[in-house]
Amino acid sequence: MSQEDYKRAHQEILQTDRWIIDGFGCMETVWLRLDEADTLVYVDPPLYVHFWWVTKRPISGMFKAPEGWSENRPILKSSISSYRVLWLCDKYLTSRYREYIDRARSSKSVYHIISTEQISQFVVAIENETNFEKGATA
Numbered sequence: 001m002s003q004e005d006y007k008r009a010h011q012e013i014l015q016t017d018r019w020i021i022d023g024f025g026c027m028e029t030v031w032l033r034l035d036e037a038d039t040l041v042y043v044d045p046p047l048y049v050h051f052w053w054v055t056k057r058p059i060s061g062m063f064k065a066p067e068g069w070s071e072n073r074p075i076l077k078s079s080i081s082s083y084r085v086l087w088l089c090d091k092y093l094t095s096r097y098r099e100y101i102d103r104a105r106s107s108k109s110v111y112h113i114i115s116t117e118q119i120s121q122f123v124v125a126i127e128n129e130t131n132f133e134k135g136a137t138a
Contacts, residue, residue: 024089034100039109042101045116047090054082 001009003026010029013019014036021033034040057066061075069075101112113119 024085034104037108039111040101040104041111041113041122042097043113043119044094044098045114045119047086049116050086051083054079054086057082 006026007029010025010033013021014033021037024030025033058076058079060066061069065071065075098112101110104110111122113122
């Protein structure tokens, strides 16, 4: 997808009532997305955990493509690129994200997840909330 198409699609998504966007995207859109969102989920474990996740991906990918992985996307090449991105994000963006999250607490629902245990707890909480909402509307 061209950068222009990406930005156009991104803007169209932000103008809808409900959306979920996962991931970084690009610098031109990330802050727009964060400003527009009413809920932020920031998965922020220590850097070594992110490196471990990236390391596991090509190992497990030898046996089975990761869930949601596009067919033509090379796992090894993408994983090597991810190491560089992780390092750069940690060096230049992580502190900015954390500051943004701290400020956003006054106007948004914020989930700042800093451990793998908290990820599991968050998933269970969301599943329980979703099941409750389904039961309430039935």
